[in-house]
Amino acid sequence: MTDSSPILKVEGLEKTFGAVVAASNINIDVQPGEIIGIIGANGAGKTTFVNMVTGYLTPSAGSIQFEGREMIGLPPRKVTQAGISRSFQVSQVFSTMTVEENILTALAIASNTGLGALRQMMRPELVSKCNDVLERYQIAQHRDHTAGTLSQGVRKLLDIAMAVISKPRILLLDEPTSGISVEEKFDLMDIVMTPLREDNVTVLFIEHDMEIVERYVSRVIAFYQGEIICDESPTEALADPKVQEYVIGTSHPHAKKGA
Amino acid sequence: MFFDRTSSIVVIALFACAVAGYFIPDWIMNQLMFGFARALAVLGLLVLWRTGLISFGHAFYFGLGAYTVALLDINLGVSDVFLRLVGAVLVSGVIGWIVGFVLRNYRDIFFAMLSLALSMVLYGIIVKTEALGSTDGFSISAPTFFGFAPDGKYPLFVFICVVCAICAVAVQMYLNSTLGWMTTAIRDNEVRVEYLGLSVANAVHVKYVLSAVLAGAAGCLMAMALGQVDPDSMVNWTASGELVFITILSGPGSVIAPFIGSVVFELLRTYAFEWAPHAWQLIVGGTLLTIILFLPGGVWSVIEKVVGKKS
Ligand SMILES: Nc1ncnc2c1ncn2[C@@H]1O[C@H](COP(=O)(O)OP(=O)(O)O)[C@@H](O)[C@H]1O
Numbered sequence: 001m002t003d004s005s006p007i008l009k010v011e012g013l014e015k016t017f018g019a020v021v022a023a024s025n026i027n028i029d030v031q032p033g034e035i036i037g038i039i040g041a042n043g044a045g046k047t048t049f050v051n052m053v054t055g056y057l058t059p060s061a062g063s064i065q066f067e068g069r070e071m072i073g074l075p076p077r078k079v080t081q082a083g084i085s086r087s088f089q090v091s092q093v094f095s096t097m098t099v100e101e102n103i104l105t106a107l108a109i110a111s112n113t114g115l116g117a118l119r120q121m122m123r124p125e126l127v128s129k130c131n132d133v134l135e136r137y138q139i140a141q142h143r144d145h146t147a148g149t150l151s152q153g154v155r156k157l158l159d160i161a162m163a164v165i166s167k168p169r170i171l172l173l174d175e176p177t178s179g180i181s182v183e184e185k186f187d188l189m190d191i192v193m194t195p196l197r198e199d200n201v202t203v204l205f206i207e208h209d210m211e212i213v214e215r216y217v218s219r220v221i222a223f224y225q226g227e228i229i230c231d232e233s234p235t236e237a238l239a240d241p242k243v244q245e246y247v248i249g250t251s252h253p254h255a256k257k258g259a
Numbered sequence: 260m261f262f263d264r265t266s267s268i269v270v271i272a273l274f275a276c277a278v279a280g281y282f283i284p285d286w287i288m289n290q291l292m293f294g295f296a297r298a299l300a301v302l303g304l305l306v307l308w309r310t311g312l313i314s315f316g317h318a319f320y321f322g323l324g325a326y327t328v329a330l331l332d333i334n335l336g337v338s339d340v341f342l343r344l345v346g347a348v349l350v351s352g353v354i355g356w357i358v359g360f361v362l363r364n365y366r367d368i369f370f371a372m373l374s375l376a377l378s379m380v381l382y383g384i385i386v387k388t389e390a391l392g393s394t395d396g397f398s399i400s401a402p403t404f405f406g407f408a409p410d411g412k413y414p415l416f417v418f419i420c421v422v423c424a425i426c427a428v429a430v431q432m433y434l435n436s437t438l439g440w441m442t443t444a445i446r447d448n449e450v451r452v453e454y455l456g457l458s459v460a461n462a463v464h465v466k467y468v469l470s471a472v473l474a475g476a477a478g479c480l481m482a483m484a485l486g487q488v489d490p491d492s493m494v495n496w497t498a499s500g501e502l503v504f505i506t507i508l509s510g511p512g513s514v515i516a517p518f519i520g521s522v523v524f525e526l527l528r529t530y531a532f533e534w535a536p537h538a539w540q541l542i543v544g545g546t547l548l549t550i551i552l553f554l555p556g557g558v559w560s561v562i563e564k565v566v567g568k569k570s
């Protein structure tokens with residue numbers, strides 16, 4: 001597992017909110033190209049972990065090294081510029097804009113360099129790139145719909161499509177399939193994961209559905225009360241008694257038990 | 260470049276006004292001058308409004324521009340319109356830039372009230388300082404143009420039209436640029452903008468300086484059009500309120516809107532005062548109520564409906 005130098009190295013990470021310990025002693029080495037599933041009951045600290053890695057929250061202690069560089073203290077935009085991107089548990093889109101304008105906004109920011117910001121927004125090369133993105137994420141038919149009116153699934157796709165535009169080397173997805181019907185979940189994950197695999201992007205995604213976890217990840221990290229209780233292959237993780245008890249057993253009685 | 264349809268309309272319309280100014284009676288030209296001068300400050304508020312920011316103290320920069328003209332005139336004898344304009348733009352721009360470091364971190368009511376507090380401090384300083392004209396203000400010598408001192412107000416009117424055209428086109432270009440477009444994006448979702456890799460604080464700061472410069476230029480033009488400056492009509496919170504009023508009257512839909520809205524306001528106030536000298540505020544206030552209730556897009560939304568949605 002540690003054959004090359006890790007792309008992301010998290011050591012001794014801690015976060016407390018008053019008396020609540022949302023993360024304690026988190027240690028993770030992530031190798032380039034790994035696809036990791038993060039599981040855990042609600043309130044286990046998964047989102048807090050993503051928030052710390054992406055600069056939204058400052059940890060109380062510990063270090064986060066991305067490609068050898070310390071990330072703690074950088075604001076989200078610097079983390080994005082460094083090559084880490086994310087999607088959100090509650091999709092963050094520009095709700096008064098159309099789907100196309102959302103993507104164009106993301107493309108414009110990604111292609112920005114200094115005075116480039118004074119260039120015209122609606123330029124042909126952006127529009128053609130935008131069409132590619134809309135096709136790739138299969139949301140072209142929603143191009144002119146206002147983002148605030150989209151169905152949950154399309155909104156998730158839009159959120160993820162925007163996160164990927166900065167060409168991150170690590171992508172963190174916070175519950176990409178939550179609120180989406182069982183039939184649509186796999187389609188959505190296929191649409192999202194295919195281009196990421198092609199570009200060899202390292203992915204960490206938070207997921208409650210164990211079928212999705214088994215299908216897409218090579219490694220599972222389970223959180224319980226702010227701590228990592230298991231970091232193994234999917235088969236081993238789902239058979240792990242602690243995972244059975246604290247993750248699968250508690251929060252999601254309907255989730256399929258380990259295969 | 261991206262000189263679009265709206266920009267062409269602005270240039271043609273203001274050129275037509277400048278030409279027409281030669282033939283119209285002085286009192287109409289005066290109304291137009293006041294209206295257009297104030298419209299620049301309203302344009303500045305429109306730029307902020309596109310991000311959901313509203314300043315209840317924009318007369319701060321309006322006053323800075325106006326008083327820069329007066330102080331340059333009185334202390335250094337500067338009468339040239341260009342030097343006066345450059346002076347006003349520099350003063351309001353530099354102060355806006357400094358103040359921007361604080362205000363860019365605030366939103367909503369905090370942004371609005373901090374702006375108001377700032378303008379009240381300036382008002383207080385001016386009123387208490389003899390060297391700044393105290394409550395009386397100053398009168399200003401007639402403007403000169405590259406050493407020429409023409410008779411009448413027509414040359415100044417043309418100058419105002421030209422400055423307004425340049426500013427409106429510049430703002431239109433800004434709104435069409437990536438940075439200007441982020442305006443709407445930031446209003447919609449700051450977290451997303453930040454996570455896409457853009458500094459929200461910087462984008463707001465640029466916008467704030469732009470709106471300060473526009474209000475400063477507006478104050479400069481107004482000072483010359485009136486031939487005087489005074490704290491009550493130019494710096495006091497009522498002056499800021501007037502600017503917000505006109506912004507709502509105009510609507511945020513287009514850079515053309517402030518020019519129409521400001522002229523409508525000048526006429527409204529003048530006629531309200533003539534018809535009902537003791538109750539003109541009632542008429543003006545009633546108009547604002549009507550606009551907010553029935554025309555949230557302002558005067559511009561009426562024009563859009565009549566002409567068709569084009570720009
Ligand atoms: N901003 C915050 N302020 C206070 N407590 C928080 C905050 N964010 C998260 N928490 C707490 O931290 C714990 C972990 O939350 P979270 O990371 O959102 O869990 P998960 O994503 O695994 O459901 C919870 O107890 C939650 O209430």
Ligand SMILES: [Mg+2]
Nearest residue numbers: 046047048089
């Ligand atoms: Mg969560």
